Amino acid sequence: MGRKNSYLDEIDKFIGNRIYSLRLAKGLSRQQLSKVIGVTHQQLQKYENGTNRVAASRLMLIAKALEQEIPYFYQGFTVGNNSLPETKNQRLCIEVARNFRRIGNREHQDAINTLVKSLLKARVA
Template identity: 50%
Template sequence: MSDRVVTFPGGFMTISRINDVDRMVGKRIQALRKARGLSQSDLAAAAGVRFQQIQKYESGANRVSASRLWAISDALDVEILYFFEGIAPEQIAEKSGEAVEDPMAFLRDPEALEILTLLKSLPKTKKSAVLSIVRSMAL
């Protein structure tokens, strides 16, 4: 599944297609939410989104961003790794037809974990600013 790049005056954005891992993460969110006895509205309030967004995550219609998954894992009182347990990079590559790196490799990087931890504490406006800076550095 390849991503699609959309250009517009002054920039571009990449639109990623949903894959099997995204759907699996959504199903695990749903299963854990139900096991915790939470409604979609309860989880949405705790994660800072509307309940419709939780519906989209759980159905696999929308991909969950790393920072949002962090908030959801916090709300569900589970380590973020829970959502990826049991999946080998080779399985992901076989299903998608793409060469895929270990999706959890960045979480084994102490600096990446520190960035995620600090990012979680920032207000939304500052998160957007940080994202812009990181994007400009990555290009």
């Protein structure tokens, strides 16, 4: 067994979080994505949690399945990144964004955006 390396652990968790967030944004279940990339849903969960390291070849499959380029999974990584864990608020934001994209009517999207902005103004005032 290899030595513990906190820097590598941070990278694994960061990449796992990016996979998790993107999977949710795409509206895929863990079962659906794991089937496409050829692993069990338990293995995918370990990737998403950063428990297991994602091999480069597997990351290629994940990127293809999630319609994303490889650099996406590393963008924003810094040593000592404190925002790694997915919070309930972040998950809600991803869900709202996913549902917003599904609204086909541009006028409805604009109306929702206006509502959100007015709620923010009311909160600040």
